[in-house]
Amino acid sequence: MTSLNQILQITLINLRNVPRRLGTSLVVVVGIAGVVGVLVSVLAMGEGFRHTLASTGRPSRVIMLRAGSDAEMSSGVARDQATLLGSLPGVARDEAGRPLVSAELFVMVDLPRHGQTDPNNVPVRGVQPAAFAIRDEVRIVEGRHYERGVREVIVGRKAARQFAGLGIGSRIAFRDSDWTVVGTFESGGDVHESEIWADAEVAMSAFRRSGFQSVTAALADPSEAGLAALKAAIARDRRLSINALREPEYYAKQASILSKLIGVLGYSVATFMAIGATFGALNCMYSAIASRQTEIATLRAIGFGGAPVVVSVMIEALALALVGGALGGALAYVYCDGASLSTLNFNTFSQVAFDFRVTAGLLVRGLVWALVIGAAGGLLPAIRAARLPVTVALRTA
Amino acid sequence: MKFLPLLWAQLFRRKTRTVLTVLSVLVAFLLFGLLEAVQVAFESGADSADAKRLLTMARYSIIEPLPMAYASRIERVPGVVGVAYADWFGAKYQNESNAFAVFAVDPARYLAMYPEFEIAAAQREAFVKTRTGAVAGKILADRYGWKVGQKLPLASEIHTKSDGSLDWEFDLVGVFDSEDPAVRANTEIVLINVAHFDEARQFGRGKTGWYIIRIADAEQARAIAADVDRMFLNSPDETKTAPEKEFALGFARQIGDMGALVTRILIAVFFTILILTGNTMAQSIRERIPELAILKTLGFSDTAVTALVLGEAGLLFVIGAGLGMLAALALLPALNGATGGRFPPLFIDPETWVWAAGVAVVMALAVGLPPGLRVHRLRIVDALAGR
Numbered sequence: 001m002t003s004l005n006q007i008l009q010i011t012l013i014n015l016r017n018v019p020r021r022l023g024t025s026l027v028v029v030v031g032i033a034g035v036v037g038v039l040v041s042v043l044a045m046g047e048g049f050r051h052t053l054a055s056t057g058r059p060s061r062v063i064m065l066r067a068g069s070d071a072e073m074s075s076g077v078a079r080d081q082a083t084l085l086g087s088l089p090g091v092a093r094d095e096a097g098r099p100l101v102s103a104e105l106f107v108m109v110d111l112p113r114h115g116q117t118d119p120n121n122v123p124v125r126g127v128q129p130a131a132f133a134i135r136d137e138v139r140i141v142e143g144r145h146y147e148r149g150v151r152e153v154i155v156g157r158k159a160a161r162q163f164a165g166l167g168i169g170s171r172i173a174f175r176d177s178d179w180t181v182v183g184t185f186e187s188g189g190d191v192h193e194s195e196i197w198a199d200a201e202v203a204m205s206a207f208r209r210s211g212f213q214s215v216t217a218a219l220a221d222p223s224e225a226g227l228a229a230l231k232a233a234i235a236r237d238r239r240l241s242i243n244a245l246r247e248p249e250y251y252a253k254q255a256s257i258l259s260k261l262i263g264v265l266g267y268s269v270a271t272f273m274a275i276g277a278t279f280g281a282l283n284c285m286y287s288a289i290a291s292r293q294t295e296i297a298t299l300r301a302i303g304f305g306g307a308p309v310v311v312s313v314m315i316e317a318l319a320l321a322l323v324g325g326a327l328g329g330a331l332a333y334v335y336c337d338g339a340s341l342s343t344l345n346f347n348t349f350s351q352v353a354f355d356f357r358v359t360a361g362l363l364v365r366g367l368v369w370a371l372v373i374g375a376a377g378g379l380l381p382a383i384r385a386a387r388l389p390v391t392v393a394l395r396t397a
Numbered sequence: 398m399k400f401l402p403l404l405w406a407q408l409f410r411r412k413t414r415t416v417l418t419v420l421s422v423l424v425a426f427l428l429f430g431l432l433e434a435v436q437v438a439f440e441s442g443a444d445s446a447d448a449k450r451l452l453t454m455a456r457y458s459i460i461e462p463l464p465m466a467y468a469s470r471i472e473r474v475p476g477v478v479g480v481a482y483a484d485w486f487g488a489k490y491q492n493e494s495n496a497f498a499v500f501a502v503d504p505a506r507y508l509a510m511y512p513e514f515e516i517a518a519a520q521r522e523a524f525v526k527t528r529t530g531a532v533a534g535k536i537l538a539d540r541y542g543w544k545v546g547q548k549l550p551l552a553s554e555i556h557t558k559s560d561g562s563l564d565w566e567f568d569l570v571g572v573f574d575s576e577d578p579a580v581r582a583n584t585e586i587v588l589i590n591v592a593h594f595d596e597a598r599q600f601g602r603g604k605t606g607w608y609i610i611r612i613a614d615a616e617q618a619r620a621i622a623a624d625v626d627r628m629f630l631n632s633p634d635e636t637k638t639a640p641e642k643e644f645a646l647g648f649a650r651q652i653g654d655m656g657a658l659v660t661r662i663l664i665a666v667f668f669t670i671l672i673l674t675g676n677t678m679a680q681s682i683r684e685r686i687p688e689l690a691i692l693k694t695l696g697f698s699d700t701a702v703t704a705l706v707l708g709e710a711g712l713l714f715v716i717g718a719g720l721g722m723l724a725a726l727a728l729l730p731a732l733n734g735a736t737g738g739r740f741p742p743l744f745i746d747p748e749t750w751v752w753a754a755g756v757a758v759v760m761a762l763a764v765g766l767p768p769g770l771r772v773h774r775l776r777i778v779d780a781l782a783g784r
Binding site for chain 2: 027030069070116119120272275282291343
């Protein structure tokens with residue numbers, strides 16, 4: 001009980017003295033805030049990218065590409081093949097009995113970012129009417145739907161935010177014609193929000209294409225057996241040389257390089273940064289406690305035990321670390337959360353946009369990291385201070 | 398120089414503290430080295446760009462093809478001294494994780510356009526003459542153990558042969574390389590002779606991906622680019638021509654926000670390190686006020702003592718930054734191995750060293766000046782009395 005009381009007493013004295021040692025305390029707080037801020041922001045980028053990926057596609061849908069092609073951009077599906085694919089029994093049908101299948105054109109247009117002039121490869125997807133029944137996550141959030149057979153496009157929310165000239169009413173120059181933006185759509189934060197959508201037939205004539213790039217369909221039976229049956233049906237038909245795979249699998253593959261890059265970049269930066277700043281924070285803790293050698297020795301000279309001294313110093317260190325961690329997390333949240341980023345996806349050679357996501361999990365991770373730095377920085381010097389003989393401590397200070 | 402031992406002794410007066418400080422500076426510069434290497438890799442295309450080369454692409458999108466017949470028309474534009482073209486083949490070797498760029502080119506035109514690709518004369522000759530010929534960058538040949546003379550099976554992602562198959566086979570007739578690390582990043586490609594490719598492909602015969610134009614005078618670049626584009630204006634295949642460097646930079650900018658992000662990370666890292674190191678330095682000087690007063694008593698001028706403090710900060714950053722950059726240098730080969738060639742090879746540019754030195758100097762000044770100035774104003778009597 002007495003030692004608990006002692007801890008309480010010293011801790012109170014310490015904490016009350018923090019304002020008097022404002023400079024040193026502030027450095028510890030700012031240092032840790034810096035570490036946590038960078039850590040959380042970098043991880044938030046990875047988190048956002050993962051989220052975009054994870055929310056793209058449903059396992060109940062398949063994308064069909066020419067066998068041997070890994071990406072839509074390099075795939076080609078002829079019109080008659082697309083019709084054949086739609087008639088397969090493995091493909092789901094709507095109430096009217098029409099197949100839930102959309103043969104799609106996938107091309108790129110050059111558009112500058114807001115405030116810049118350099119062109120970026122922005123993906124354009126020409127879709128068939130069923131695309132909206134298949135992808136029921138797609139919703140128009142502003143403006144209206146394009147009219148079939150007219151040179152009108154709808155633009156993904158993220159594409160509209162990143163690239164210039166995609167506001168409703170603006171005109172975009174495609175290869176043979178000008179198109180009007182009539183709406184903005186949302187699709188649950190997935191990669192389609194980085195795209196521009198148009199009616200497949202009109203887009204094909206504008207891009208002078210005779211074939212599609214891919215065919216997306218809803219599975220009649222989403223189980224493994226259903227997919228296997230569809231694949232078997234494709235394999236039986238000699239006119240088809242098509243590879244069908246579930247959407248999530250396809251889109252994960254499409255982002256493999258970027259995922260790896262962001263992962264490696266994020267984690268190595270976070271790790272190195274954490275290590276470097278931990279050394280710095282340790283140092284500040286060390287000197288903060290070293291400068292209080294006399295104070296600590298005095299406490300011990302008037303009867304306070306070693307353990308309470310260590311514990312109270314630790315509590316102070318942890319408290320400062322916690323403040324720093326919270327500050328860093330808050331900064332990351334204010335500056336990064338929801339900020340969007342667009343970069344080149346090396347697999348598809350086109351732009352993909354995603355948002356930073358500062359999740360509660362990441363904030364907790366940041367706080368834990370701050371506490372670890374605080375504990376590491378506080379413990380060793382506290383023990384040292386407590387073990388130094390009182391006479392030596394008082395004389396050498 | 399004679400003060401170096403004194404600086405050293407001052408620096409290691411408290412070993413733990415100095416070691417910790419050096420480590421945190423080291424890590425900051427390690428990050429700096431690595432992230433700058435990534436930046437340089439993204440922009441390496443721009444660094445190795447030739448001011449006398451222009452690129453011509455389809456006006457609306459990089460993926461649209463252009464007619465091969467444009468070559469002779471572009472050649473007639475005044476100021477143009479050479480024209481080459483290339484088409485994207487999109488290849489995989491054995492399996493999809495072995496992917497690299499393959500361009501279908503007219504061998505003589507293409508190799509003349511890129512004199513920085515060094516290739517033996519006999520191999521160049523063989524490439525020109527062999528309709529099914531291919532030459533590979535040395536990086537790739539080494540990676541996959543290819544030998545000149547062997548068959549090179551490549552699967553295209555895009556181009557089908559007339560029988561509908563995506564599997565192609567070429568004869569490897571040569572290997573090219575470059576001394577310059579910035580150019581070497583661009584040699585991670587295979588070139589195939591367009592002659593066989595164009596007649597054997599099912600679709601897109603007579604089309605190519607882009608043109609490379611050599612001009613006599615780099616000053617004329619814009620005018621010539623405009624002439625070329627004007628020639629094809631209102632044709633079914635309009636073009637967009639710009640200096641090579643502009644395209645490379647545009648491509649780097651497509652990666653876009655990533656670069657800005659890296660810069661922001663570095664600023665945050667250095668800011669944090671600055672505050673922490675600055676505090677440590679100030680603390681360390683504060684503890685040594687009486688010692689510094691004694692130095693002044695012994696006859697060191699105010700300026701000399703300030704210089705000592707600054708020297709100490711400088712030495713700290715020289716050691717930390719040097720070790721950090723060396724650590725980055727040591728880590729790069731492992732990183733290059735880990736990316737498996739999917740990413741351009743990372744290397745530390747001479748310019749990065751200059752930047753690192755600059756940042757180290759600025760940091761040393763920022764950290765050393767405040768306590769240095771304080772020491773400059775120090776009055777011996779007050780300092781010794783502990784006031």
